[in-house]
Amino acid sequence: MPLIETSDGPMWKRRTPQKRLAIFMGWLFGFVIVFYAWRLISEKTIWFFVQDAPKQAFDIATRMVPPKFSYMERLWVPVWDTLNIATLGTVIALAIAIPVAFAAARNTTPHPIVRAIAIFIIVASRSVNSLIWALILVLILGPGVLAGTIAIGLRSVGFCAKLLYEGIEEIDHSQVEAIEATGASRMQQMLYGIVPQVLPTFAGVGVFRWDINIRESTILGLVGAGGIGIELSGSINTLAWTQVSMILLVILLTVIVSEWVSAKVRGAII
């Protein structure tokens, strides 16, 4: 509503009065909800426990230092397992996600029904957390690294396929059109017109997901699906706090290394 005539010339405001009112009401509503939720939570909290939270935290912290460095010799194998779970899981995920992404992208899907199925696969995979996948798979496959690897793979399919198909949909169509005009088949159009354009996305998504999977695979052991999480849950259950702090330290270092590697790889490819 831009223009208002006033006595000293035209005036311009960004929004109409109705819109300004609507926005104000929106903010007001938001604040009321926050205030109400605040009160609800506060009523249901046992403040007695919260009051000594700093003391408890300090207590655990003191019991955690110094980390038990000698424990490291028992951690090498679980750490290696964790890395393998993440890496193999990502490879499995990409192998499934690439065809799913091509089936889900509007410009490459062979048929709307195929697209619907592909989208469903993506949503189904994304809606289940990898810890829950692991819980189920441990029941089916028994505890161990295999269950963890497949859990990571299944969870990552949706994530990778979604980012990949969005990448495929965003390509420059004129390059594909030019390849089509030469008399190339549909598969050749994909190979020459589409794949070169989405390759950086594929590499970026793969490395990004690998990075996330390293973090996710550190907790899978909590449900028995292999990796360093088994040691972590064992140490917490036996109240071996110096071991817990050692494990947390190792996880931290692993994540820092993976972060560094993925940054390097991404820089090299894109």
Next chain:
Amino acid sequence: MLRLEGLSKRYKTGDEALKGVDLEIPDGQVIALIGPSGAGKSTLIRCVNRLVEPTKGKVYLGDLELTGLSSGALRKARRKMGMIFQEYALVERLTVMENVLSGRLGYVSFFASWTRKFPKKDIREAYRLLDRVGLMHMADKRADELSGGQRQRVGICRALIQDPDLLLVDEPTASLDPKTSRQIMRLINELCAERGLAAIINIHDVLLAQMFSQRVVGLELGSIVYDGPPDGLTPEVLTRIYGEEDWEATIENVDDDDEVEEDDGELVNVGIAKRTGGNE
């Protein structure tokens, strides 16, 4: 010979881009297709190789009716029609050589194209073409490292390596500076003459159209409103194609201008300055 019979295209949005166009282009003739934006120039050439599916009418290349072909036969027919694009439409992340060789995709199997194993003859022809357009030293550069004029020359190589009977050229100079535009248009013209190729060149620039074609077709709102020699583009004709404007300065003596450029680069600018002045 290319023949269009009553070619019509109505887009899903209801826009009627072509209204029953009849056109015949003999072998070896280069025609310029001029007209305002939205006149249907792009649609027309895309209806020929069916990148855009015409709603009515027929297209014949020689004796072959393109409009009736199944998708497999259409792919075969497309191999005989090279296309050159406004924004070059090179695959940016492939090398110059891969871009040129992609013009042979219609002739090689999927597996061969995947592993980039093109026949020796194709590779030799690719190098010959790159040499012809002066880009031999760029063969292994990635396409996105090239300048506009260089990219368009790669685009030309990609079209020519198809060994086409017909070139479909969509605004080849729209993204180029005036000097490069002339060089590209001259190159297309020379190559068509060398190979006896017919070509339809969509072009905005009336002066370039006059300089580099044997015949000019004016399109307005999906219908042909002029079809004749380049020097028949009188102010009245241009008004019919584009609408009312002062056209006097746009129309030049084509032959003089062309000769001047061969001798001396300095004088070209005069011609261009004059032209720009006329358009405003």
